[in-house]
Amino acid sequence: MSTAVLSERLAHTRQALRQLVLGSANVPQQCVIGIRDPQSEVSVWLEGAGTPIDVTHNNVMVGASPLAIGIGLGKTEGQAARKSRLSLKFREMKGERRLLGEICLRITETMAIGDEQLCVFETRGCRNYCVPRVRLWIRNMHHAYRKWQSERRSAVTASQILTSELRSVFTFYICPRPVVLVSVLHQGAGNIFPMDLIGPVGTRHFALALHNTSGPLRLMEQSRRIAVSSVPIEHSSHAFELGKNHNARDLDFGDLSFPTIPSPTFGIPVPPFSLRTREMQIETVRTLRSHTLFIATVVRDEFRNEAMQMFQIHGFYQAWRQRQSESA
Numbered sequence: 421m422s423t424a425v426l427s428e429r430l431a432h433t434r435q436a437l438r439q440l441v442l443g444s445a446n447v448p449q450q451c452v453i454g455i456r457d458p459q460s461e462v463s464v465w466l467e468g469a470g471t472p473i474d475v476t477h478n479n480v481m482v483g484a485s486p487l488a489i490g491i492g493l494g495k496t497e498g499q500a501a502r503k504s505r506l507s508l509k510f511r512e513m514k515g516e517r518r519l520l521g522e523i524c525l526r527i528t529e530t531m532a533i534g535d536e537q538l539c540v541f542e543t544r545g546c547r548n549y550c551v552p553r554v555r556l557w558i559r560n561m562h563h564a565y566r567k568w569q570s571e572r573r574s575a576v577t578a579s580q581i582l583t584s585e586l587r588s589v590f591t592f593y594i595c596p597r598p599v600v601l602v603s604v605l606h607q608g609a610g611n612i613f614p615m616d617l618i619g620p621v622g623t624r625h626f627a628l629a630l631h632n633t634s635g636p637l638r639l640m641e642q643s644r645r646i647a648v649s650s651v652p653i654e655h656s657s658h659a660f661e662l663g664k665n666h667n668a669r670d671l672d673f674g675d676l677s678f679p680t681i682p683s684p685t686f687g688i689p690v691p692p693f694s695l696r697t698r699e700m701q702i703e704t705v706r707t708l709r710s711h712t713l714f715i716a717t718v719v720r721d722e723f724r725n726e727a728m729q730m731f732q733i734h735g736f737y738q739a740w741r742q743r744q745s746e747s748a
Contacts, residue, residue, distance in 0.1 A: 450593070451738040454653025454728035457696070459596040462520065462737075463513045466491060469500035472509075479508070480619035481592060482540060482629040485710040487585035489525065489541045489592070490629075492622035498537035501527050506541070510594045520737070521548045521591040531706070533715055536622040540708070543588040550594060550740035593734035599651055599659050602628070603680075604636055605688045606643035609670035611636040612680075612689065614659040616732055617711070618648070626700060626718065629711040635668045637712055644702040646716065647683040649694035651730040658691070659730060685720045695725045 455461065458477055466473040475491050482490040489508065493501060510521040525541040532538075581589070597619075603612045613636055617629040626648075630637050640646060651659050658678060665671060673680050673689045680689035685699045700716035707713075733741075 448735040457729045462595040465509045468506040469504040480627045483708045483711045521594045533625045546588040546591040548591045550736040590734045594737045596731040599730045601649040603647040603688045604639045613665040628714040647688040648698045650696040653728045656730045697722045
């Protein structure tokens with residue numbers, strides 16, 4: 421038997437063993453799906469401070485190291501949250517309303533946003549019910565080992581998210597998260613880049629979180645004006661293509677692979693294929709360790725189309741969705 425044939429057979433054997441132990445060998449960290457906005461698959465509830473609070477469309481990840489989750493609450497609810505052991509629970513929005521996951525929370529600070537409060541929480545552990553417990557434990561051990569190998573080989577000692585917090589991220593992305601394109605323009609310099617750390621955190625306010633090393637950060641701080649464009653699923657390739665712009669301070673909009681049009685109020689370049697364009701005024705800028713948090717209000721909200729929008733979910737939840745579809 422030749423060396424090439426033997427190597428091929430060993431590779432097939434390793435792949436078969438991997439699939440036997442870990443389940444599907446192709447469960448990615450992130451999956452892109454097309455659904456309508458607002459998503460109607462998963463409800464998110466804040467529990468532990470009296471009557472459960474529906475925060476399905478009122479929660480956003482605002483930091484990664486340590487992992488931080490922002491939730492907009494009324495003042496009375498915010499005061500109750502300070503005294504309680506809270507959890508964020510993810511359930512089917514329809515059907516049997518099964519519990520899909522939960523994240524234990526500890527409040528770290530609150531910020532006034534108009535008549536409401538943005539409460540920032542750190543995570544204290546999680547449970548993910550989209551994958552059988554034994555298989556989830558094996559996958560977590562496998563991921564921790566691969567992470568240890570990667571860190572051991574790397575000469576860079578930059579701060580990284582802890583494995584325990586990463587599991588909470590996986591659970592957080594049970595709820596589909598919209599991917600948008602953020603455009604900013606200031607004194608002739610501009611940028612357009614994708615984001616999913618963005619969402620409403622109250623009746624009037626949005627939160628956006630950018631890594632402190634992100635190129636467009638200073639433009640957003642200086643301009644205080646942005647345009648947020650929803651991405652139709654058929655244009656998701658543009659969102660991936662623009663990911664590199666997180667490393668750029670500014671760019672020439674004429675070099676993009678698609679044309680742009682000016683937003684109605686601020687005149688910021690936005691893609692003509694946007695399903696919905698929100699122009700926002702940034703009111704507050706706050707540094708939270710790994711990320712900078714922007715609190716903004718909507719100045720103009722323009723609907724253009726109700727087609728399927730680009731969302732991201734974790735592979736565990738996608739595998740769960742597929743199992744439900746196959747059993748239906």
